[in-house]
Amino acid sequence: MARELRRLWMPPEQLQGDRWVLNPEQRHYLQRVLRLKPGDRCAVINGQGGLWTAELGDRDQLFVVEAAPVVPPPQPRLTLIQGLPKQGFDEVIRQATELGVTTIQPVISDHSQVRAEAQKTDRWRKIAIEASEQSERLYLPQIEPIRAGADAIAQTSKDSLRCLCLARRSLPNLLPWLQAQPAWTDLAIAIGPEGGWSDAEIEQAIAAGWSPVSLGSSILRAVTAPIVALSLAQAVAATRSLDN
Structure with missing residues (x-):
């Protein structure tokens, strides 16, 4: 087979x-x-x-x-908006692909310490292809060109459930927050770079309808946080699928 x-x-x-x-x-x-x-x-x-x-x-x-018969796109649709870290984004692409992400939007935000390099997008797409082959995914994730974090946050569809992951704040934890939401098929998760999102970016996101959430009391690295968030999202989605 x-x-x-x-x-x-x-x-x-x-x-x-x-x-x-x-x-x-x-x-x-x-x-x-x-x-x-x-x-x-x-x-x-x-x-x-x-x-x-x-x-x-x-x-x-x-x-x-x-x-084989064509398989329909998997649910839920997961969008990761990720502030570019200084190192390790290749592994974020690889693991996010294994975890079933639909779209990865790399961004440059106020606290970013790297420059946007358009030529990296092709390499990231190759990594996503390799990860799809290895993990037996039938749909490739979409790797978008690098853009400004503020633009990506402002222009994410309002039909999506949108969460902004923050540290060092008293906020709902992502897991129970997702479990408490009505049925959702589109989820956007925004993770900042080292240093997180700026106050201005946080204010803009909340004003645009994003919900601030926590990934726990530990301070996660910028390359660890997206994997934790995507894993929690898939766990909630899988549990709901079994319940149905």
């Missing part, structure tokens, strides 16, 4: 009829990294809910053996 095979993401346009056409990088990965030979099989995902069992041919192609 495809789920027992090593996975390879390929964009939908590379599917031509009953075969996937490989580019040189993909061919190298299959033959040199995975050590596949002609006749060996792997699983192909297109990042849009599709899953295929495919067999490596003699040339630059994978022949479709079986196509």
Whole structure:
């Protein structure tokens, strides 16, 4: 079965009829990294809910053996707005992908200590692809270009449940806060960089309808906080799914 095979993401346009056409990088990965030979099989995902069992041919192609039914997008939809930390954002991308995040919006905020580098977005997308292959996700997360934190907070859909994670404040803990909310399918979580959000950013977010919450009494690193928050969100969503 495809789920027992090593996975390879390929964009939908590379599917031509009953075969996937490989580019040189993909061919190298299959033959040199995975050590596949002609006749060996792997699983192909297109990042849009599709899953295929495919067999490596003699040339630059994978022949479709079986196509699984397309899976609908998972629920809930999780958006992570993350202030860029000085180090470790690659691992945030990787772990957030494993935890089922839908969209990752990296931001530069008032307390950020790094510069925006547009070229990093392509690398982060590659990391998300690798994490999706490893974690057997069928949908790739959307990695948005870096933008200003204030803009991302102001322009997040008001239809989403929105929480702003803060430290050193007496606030509702995220877990019971989520459990107390009516049924939700869209959740946006905003995590600041080292030093957190500025007072001005906090005021703006609250005025825009964001709810300030706590991740506990410990002061978490900027790269730890998003993983904790996403884990709690998925735990609440899974519990509600079982209850239904």
